Amino acid sequence: MAPQPFNITIIGAGVAGLTTAFVLSQKPKYRVTVVAKFMPGDYDAEYASPWAGANFWPMGAPGSEQAGLEEATWPELSKLANEHPESGVAFEKAYIHTRVEDVGKAGSLFAQSDNRMPWWSHLFHDFKCLDQPRLPAGIHSTYEFTTVCINTAVYLSWLLSKCISNEVIFKRAVVEHVADAASLHASSKPADLVINCTGLMARYLGGVEDKTVVPARGQVVVVRNDPGVMATISTTDTKNNGMAYMMSRPCGGGTILGGCYQIGNWNASPDPHLAESIKKGCLAMYPELTQGNAVELSVIRHGVGFRPVRPQGVRIEAERVKGVSVVHNYGHGGWGYQSSYGSAAAVALLVEREAEVKSKL
Ligand code: FAD
Numbered sequence: 001m002a003p004q005p006f007n008i009t010i011i012g013a014g015v016a017g018l019t020t021a022f023v024l025s026q027k028p029k030y031r032v033t034v035v036a037k038f039m040p041g042d043y044d045a046e047y048a049s050p051w052a053g054a055n056f057w058p059m060g061a062p063g064s065e066q067a068g069l070e071e072a073t074w075p076e077l078s079k080l081a082n083e084h085p086e087s088g089v090a091f092e093k094a095y096i097h098t099r100v101e102d103v104g105k106a107g108s109l110f111a112q113s114d115n116r117m118p119w120w121s122h123l124f125h126d127f128k129c130l131d132q133p134r135l136p137a138g139i140h141s142t143y144e145f146t147t148v149c150i151n152t153a154v155y156l157s158w159l160l161s162k163c164i165s166n167e168v169i170f171k172r173a174v175v176e177h178v179a180d181a182a183s184l185h186a187s188s189k190p191a192d193l194v195i196n197c198t199g200l201m202a203r204y205l206g207g208v209e210d211k212t213v214v215p216a217r218g219q220v221v222v223v224r225n226d227p228g229v230m231a232t233i234s235t236t237d238t239k240n241n242g243m244a245y246m247m248s249r250p251c252g253g254g255t256i257l258g259g260c261y262q263i264g265n266w267n268a269s270p271d272p273h274l275a276e277s278i279k280k281g282c283l284a285m286y287p288e289l290t291q292g293n294a295v296e297l298s299v300i301r302h303g304v305g306f307r308p309v310r311p312q313g314v315r316i317e318a319e320r321v322k323g324v325s326v327v328h329n330y331g332h333g334g335w336g337y338q339s340s341y342g343s344a345a346a347v348a349l350l351v352e353r354e355a356e357v358k359s360k361l
């Protein structure tokens with residue numbers, strides 16, 4: 001007798017939900033339905049995924065769970081850049097500048113006080129720490145390496161289409177309570193398991209209501225100017241506009257200029273003053289953005305997205321809620337793409353365990 005399929009409903013069609021659906025749907029025994037309020041093609045500040053740069057700049061502290069998820073994701077993203085250019089993932093040169101005053105204070109992406117190379121340097125075959133004499137005044141050092149940049153509009157749609165090829169069914173719905181999602185499976189039978197990939201909105205989802213998840217507001221300016229590289233400069237003042245970063249999205253996606261990281265700020269409208277200061281910060285960091293002449297930045301759009309920050313870290317965990325088996329996968333803050341495959345693999349292990357238990361009943 002053929003084994004019974006294991007029915008799964010995933011709530012959420014951001015990068016977490018789509019990657020989880022993509023990974024699980026590669027196993028024929030899983031029948032996956034994705035239910036979401038927002039889907040690829042939509043733009044809303046509470047739907048973080050379209051607003052991301054997005055790139056792979058490891059940010060987890062050495063030895064942390066986040067670092068492990070990032071490390072596990074890199075081979076998958078670099079494989080996509082090598083083998084699937086149509087996914088919107090492409091290699092790009094990155095320059096990470098650390099200011100003298102920020103050494104050891106700006107996080108593990110930047111230079112540390114012991115001058116040790118970052119834990120993630122081994123991931124990149126061409127990683128170099130450029131010598132001080134070759135850099136502008138005020139900069140302690142620059143890391144140079146080739147990473148990936150993701151055109152999120154193309155990539156989210158690519159994930160969606162891969163899922164559809166694997167027979168994942170997509171539905172629009174706003175789920176009130178996490179356990180309700182079990183009854184939304186496309187088979188019309190109750191799902192065996194619900195996966196919660198609701199990002200920031202895990203804060204309000206009934207049965208979860210995780211008030212530790214907060215928005216870290218990110219404002220971006222998307223321009224047509226194409227520097228062809230990505231760059232950032234360290235800061236310890238992320239709240240206002242201390243941050244300056246830029247990256248050129250592949251497949252004609254324009255260049256993202258950012259930004260800010262305003263914890264607890266729910267303002268979904270772009271602030272025009274902040275937009276000006278973002279432009280100035282990026283031009284100061286990389287004047288070549290306007291090709292060294294007075295050409296204005298050509299703005300495609302201004303945007304705001306809320307990073308789903310969970311200060312204690314991502315929640316990848318199984319529990320039972322109102323008798324329904326639930327696996328959580330939310331709270332990826334500003335690193336949801338660069339941890340997406342590592343997170344989906346961790347979820348897949350928990351799902352496997354649940355499916356095994358069910359098969360023995
Ligand atoms: P979301 O994308 O927010 O998706 C949540 C999904 O759940 C949506 O489909 C939503 O509609 C659905 N949902 C929620 N509640 C319900 C409900 N009750 N019923 C039905 N559906 C529901 N990350 C990187 O790795 N690299 C970067 O360079 C990067 N840059 C960023 C720059 C900015 C400006 C921002 C804002 C973020 C950036 N990030 C980056 C972070 C990344 O975007 C997020 O970590 C990631 O998008 C989170 O994905 P998610 O799927 O968990 O959440």
